[in-house]
Amino acid sequence: MIDPSLIAFLEKLAMNNNKPWFEERKPFFKKLDADFKNVAKHIKENLDQHDVIEKTKTFRIYRDIRFSKDKTPFKTHRSVNWIRAGEERRGSYFMRIKPNDNLIGVGFFGPEKEDLLRVRKELELDAQELRSIIKENNLKNCWGDLQGEQLKTAPRNFDKNHPDMDLIRYKSFYFMKSFTNEEVMSTAFPKIVDDCFKKIRPFLDYMTDVLTTDLNGESIL
16 A cells, blocks of 8 residues: 555655755655555566566656756656567556545556557557547546547548547557545555556567567567
8 A cells, every 4th residue: 555654755755845944854755665665566566466567666766856846856656657568569557646546556557669650550450449449448447538649630640531540649658547535555555556567568568569570560679
């Protein structure tokens, strides 16, 4: 479970986002952060039962303010990314703990230009498999609808009248699920997260298959 004290700390940090306030409470934050990393480790152990995770990346609380108009020094959330192992496993899992805005996510956030073109070409050829996956009840009941920024019109060199243009216009392909503070502080939270990660696997497998083959279905690895 997520320690209720972490939620309370992040709420106070949002109101006192300055170095003196944080430095005074840094030892307490380190304890809370160790607990957060233990939750991330537990979720990773669950993931290892049905996927292969190469790396768990816990993001720093310090903000990079060099090129930002917002000069507040700290993030008011904690987040972690679980990266799947090897070229044959594409995509990653994500969790953010932010008071009243907690979420998990899975998918492809801002894919490389070559990967995006490959997915679009696949959808241009045949989008039915992806449509079937994202409409499947187990996935939809947990994750809802496919999300991601979209172009307002057809990408260059694609027919704007293509029947699957609603999918081809996507620039990112991902799913997100929100949680209340009470839900993330529940002892059931890691299991709920893992159940959702299991249900999204067909989507990850589909995208992996597309991104590791050419349009003839031949492996490019």
